[in-house]
Amino acid sequence: MSRFLDMRIADNSGTVGFPGTPVPTTAATAAVVGQIGLQTQGVVGKVGLGGLIVNLQAVVGISPSITPGTVVLRVARATTIAGPFTTIHTANHLVSPVLTLPSLVSVQASDVSAPSAAELVYQLLVHTEGILTLINSPVRSGPESFYGIAMDGDSPPA
Secondary structure: OOEEEEEEEEEEEOOOOOOOEEOOOOHHHOEEEEEEEEEOOOOOEOOOOOEEEEEEEEEEEEEOOOOOEEEEEEEEEEOOOOOOOEEEEEEEEEEOOOOOOOEEEEEEEEEOOOOOOOEEEEEEEEEEEOOOOHHHOOEEEEEEEEEEEEEEOOOOOO
16 A cells, blocks of 8 residues: 655746747757656655655647657756756657647656655756757647656555
8 A cells, every 4th residue: 555745846838828938959958847856755666666756747838840859848856956866767759840830738757766865856847859940949828748757566455
């Protein structure tokens, strides 16, 4: 039986059209869409054996670009807000100039190998690959939301 530890939501934009900024064109300049801190109470992840289980979900609205390329959503983890952050999941979404309407890009990730910490900090970052300039980059058109829940899979039944 699992025990609930914590849940957080970073809701960057609940409306279409916001923030309205171009998606950065390199991983080094990736934009932080959301950041959450989950109170994990020192429970450690044990891949396939219970322990800490963190489930993360996100959605980012993207308007098409005039140049084909890839939008990359990256989920990263750290044990402090200052980092360093380790990428735990990456999702790619192809964008095409043929599309004229914004699309919702979603990602779901699980973190079952997290280290023991009182709090784990997760970030959702976005950037493009294959698009060289911001003027040709897709636009973050909203909505944008990042959600995480932490559970202890080793808890004995009550």
